[in-house]
Amino acid sequence: MKHSILLLTSAAATLLAACSDSPGIRTTETPAEGQAAAASAEAAQYTCPMHPHYISTDPNGSCPICGMDLVPVSAKAGAAQGDGSIAVAPEMIQTMGIRTVPAEVTDFGQSLRAFGVVETNERLENVAASRLEGWIESLTVRAEGDTVRPGALLYRVYSPDLIAAQKDYLNSLAIGNDNRIAAVRQRLRSLGMQTAAIERLTQNREVIERVPVYAEAGGTVAELQVREGDYVNPGTPILRLQSYSGVWVMASIPETELPLIDTGMPVRLDFPSAPEAPAEGQVDYIYPTIDPATRTAQVRIEVDNAAGYLRPGAYADITMDLGGGPRLSVPSEAILRDSRGAHVIIAKGDGRFAGRAVRTGVSAGGRTEIITGLVSGEQVVASGQFMLDSEVNLREGFSKLQAPPTIIAGPDTPLSQLPVDASTLAEIDHFTDMALYFHEALTDQYRIDPYFVDPALGLGETLRTRFADTKLVPILGEAETALHAAKEAREGEALAAELARLMAALEPWLLEGAPVHYRDAGLTLFQETETGRLWVQQGGSPRNPYGEAPAEVIAWPDPMAGMETGSAERQPVDPHAGHR
Template identity: 35%
Template sequence: MTLDRKTAIRWRGSLLAMAVVAGGGGFWLGHRGEAPATAVGAGGKQPLYYYDPMFPNQKFDKPGKSPFMNMQLVPKYADGGGAAGPAGVTIDPASRQSLGIRVVAAETGALASSLDVTGAIDFNQRDVAIIQARSGGFVSRVYARAPGDVVRAGAPIADLLLPDWGGAQTEYLSVRRLGKPDLTAAARQRLRLLGMSDGLIAGVERTGRANGIVTITTPIAGVIQALDARQGVTLAMGQTLAQVNGLGSVWLNAAVPEARAGKVRIGQNATATLISFPDETFSGRVIAILPTAQADSRTLTVRIQLANRGGRLRPGMFAGVALGSDGKPALLVPSEAVIRTGTRTLVMLATNDGRFHPAEVRVGRDAGGKTEVLGGLAEGEKVVASGQFLLDSEASLTGIAVRPIGGAR
C-alpha cells in the first residue's frame, strides 16, 4: 500500500491525536532523540515553539490548548547535535506499540510468482521429423495413416519400390562373391551413400537377394502433421512423404502485457494449470521471448517449454500461467515498507539507537508481498514496515534530510 506524501502529512496529525488519546497523552514525537516533554523546560530543554499536530504549520509561543482542535499543543525542540548521532525521528519506546510500528530487516531471497497470465499449448516446433524418399521410385503400399494420427517411433508409413536401390544391391552382391575385401567394402560404402541403413544392408547380405522394396518408418513418436504418400504415386529423390511432430514436450505460448514484459526473463520458472486437470500443475521454464508484439492486444508472446509425460497436453488447450522467480537472489523488503512519492521511492530506516530517518531506494519487481531493492539499501538494514507514513510525515515536517541512494552502508 502506498500513499501520496501530502496525504500522509494531513493524516499524520489525526493518527498522532488518536495515539495520544489511546496512550493517555503520554508520548510525543521528537527530533534528534530528545526525551518527550509536555511542559516548557521539561528535561532541561527549551522548546522552540508549540504546534497543533492537526495544523503543524501553525506555531505558538506558549503551551496550552489548540484553538483549532482543543487538544494540547506539542512542544518542538531544537536539534541538539553532538554525540546523539544523525538526525532522525525518535519515538518513546512505550508508544511504539500504540502506533503499530513494526521493523523488519532487509534480507536476500528469491521472489515468488510475480505475474499471472494466460496462454495456449502448441507443438514443440524443434521436435519435428521430415520423412523423405532417398531415391526415385514408386509408392507400392500405404499403411492406414492419416494426418492427426498419433504414432509410435518406428511406425510404418509406406512401402516404396526403389529401382535404383535394387540395382545397387545386385551389384554389391556380385562384388561380394569375388571375395575381395577392399572391393566389398567400397561397394558397401556406396550403398550407405545411397541412403540405405546398416540394417537393410545386413539383410541383403544375409539373404543374398536384392530388395528394392523399402518400408519407410517414422523416427520419432508423435502426431502426423502432413501425409503426402499415396499408393501408386511416382516419387522423386528428396520428395517429402510425411511430417511428424513429437509430443514428448510442448510449448506454452503465454501472452504477457507489454507494460509488464520487463518482468520476464529467459530461464524463468513457470507453472501452468489447465481446466482439464484441475488438481495438477505443470512446471516449465521460459525458453524464448518473441521479438514482436501483438498490435491488437499490446502483448508479447513468451514461450514456455513443458514436459508432456503421457502426451496429455494437447496443442490448442488453454492454460493459466504463473511466471515465478528467475532463481536469482535479490535484496527484499516488505512491499508495505516502500513509500512512493511520485518523484522518488523511500523507506524509513530504523537505527540501533531508536531513531528513524528516510532513505531513498531504487526498487524492481513486486511479488508475494515482497519488493526487490536494486539500490539504496544494504542487507541487514532495518526498515519500518508498519507506521512508516506517520514517521515519514514527521521527518518531512522537521526537515530531516533523506539519505541518497549512494549513501547506503
C-alpha cells in the first residue's frame, strides 16, 4: 500500500487537535458534567483486579472467577476510555506481566523450510555402448558397484571383421601409401577400435585378435547389461557409470513461494543420516510444472559430494533465506489473530491500551513484518496481550449492546451544527481517507486493495443510525455506494468514475460540515474546469486523477465568516504544476 493510505486516521491526534476549535464540532456534555457522572458511577461499582469486566455493587464481595477481593472501579483500572482503549493500573500492569516493545525497522528476510531427497546428478552419468561387433571376452567388470577408473580396461572383443581391417592397415603401412594409411585408419575407427588400440597396432605391427576396450570415463557401475561371452552389435549397451562426486537434492516448494526463488540462490542443508555432509548447496534448476495434488513444484539443488557422504534416497532438511532487507516489524508473539484478522495491542501511555488492526508480511527469526497499521516507534504489547485483548473485545461488545447516544438534530439542522465529537469526526474521516487513497492509486497507477475499503464501509451503518433523519445520512449512503463499486473497479477509468461519485457525495460535508478541519490538515480541494469533477489531495500542487484537463482550487470556506458553499472562491491553477 502506498504512503498516504489512511492519512487522516493515522494522524488522528494531530487532525483532531487541529479541528477542536472548529464551529462544526459539538459535544453532548461538558467536561465537568462527564467527570461528575464518572465519579458517581465509580463510587458505587467494584471490580476484580484480574478480571476487570466483572462489575459489582457489593464493596465486600469477591470475584466469582478467581476469588480475589473486589476493588473500587477506577478510570485507571480497566475502565473503557472514549477512544476505545482501556486503562490499567500500574500495579496490575506488573501483575499481568505486560511487556511492551517498539515497532522498529530491522533487517531480516523470510525463511522458507522444505524437505528434499538426494538423487544422482545426471550430468555425471556415462553410458558405455559397444562400437564393435563380436564376442566379449575378459570382462573386468563383474557386478554393479564396481569402481572404474578412466582409461581402465573394461573387456576385450573378438571380431573377425576387425581382424581383417587390421591386416589391411598393416599392408598399407608396409607399402607406405599415406592416403591409403589414412583411409584404412579411419575405417578402424568407424568399426569401433579406440585410438589407444590403433596406436598399439601401429607400433607392434601385429594383429590384435582380442581388441581391448577401455573406459572413457570413471565412476561407479550403476548398471551392467552384458556378461562374459555375450555377442554384441554396434550400439549394444554395455554398462552405465555414475559419478557421485556431486549429487542433486530435489526439493518440493509451495507454488506461492516460487516467485521468491531463483537459480544460483544459496541453500542451507541438513542431512540427518549424514551429519558430516556439506551444509550448503545452490539452486540449479526450477522445474516448470506444478503437481496438482500437492500444489508444489520441484526445485533442483546442486550439492558437492566429493567426500562421498551422501547417498541417493537420503532425506534432506532445506532452509532458504528469501527477500532480506529492512522491514518495519514487531516480535511475532505480539501478533494476535482471530476472525477479524491480524491485530496488536498498542500502549498509548499512562496505562492505556487499545487494539489496532495490522497487515502482516514475512516472518523470520521471531519477528513479523508490519505492512500497514503501525509506524516506527509505536509501543506494542509483546507479553500479556491476550488478557488485554479479551478486555478490549469485551468492552467493545458492551458498547455495541448500548443504545447509540442521542443526537439532538433533525433534517433541517445544518451540517456545521451536527453534534460531532472528536471520535465521530475520526470515523467520518475514513471516507475522506478513501478519496485520498483512490486519488493516489490513479495518479501513481496502481490497483487499490479492497481490504482497505472495508473499515470505512463498516462505519457507514453505525453513523447512519446515529445521525438518522439528518443531512449526513444521504451523504454517507451515496459514499458507501461509491466505495462498494470501487472495490470491483479497482483501477483505471472505472475507479476514476467512482472517485468522482465519492467526491460528489462528500462535497457538502467537506465545504459545510468541517471545512476548517480539512484545511488545517493540509488538504486541498480541486475541481476540473470543464467536467466539474472533484478530488482532494495533500499539498497545493495539483495531480489530476482524471487526466490532463485544467483544474481550479476550491478554497475552504470559513464558517465564522458566514460564507456559503456556492460562494467558495475558485482560483484557476496550472494542472501540470508539480506533476512527476
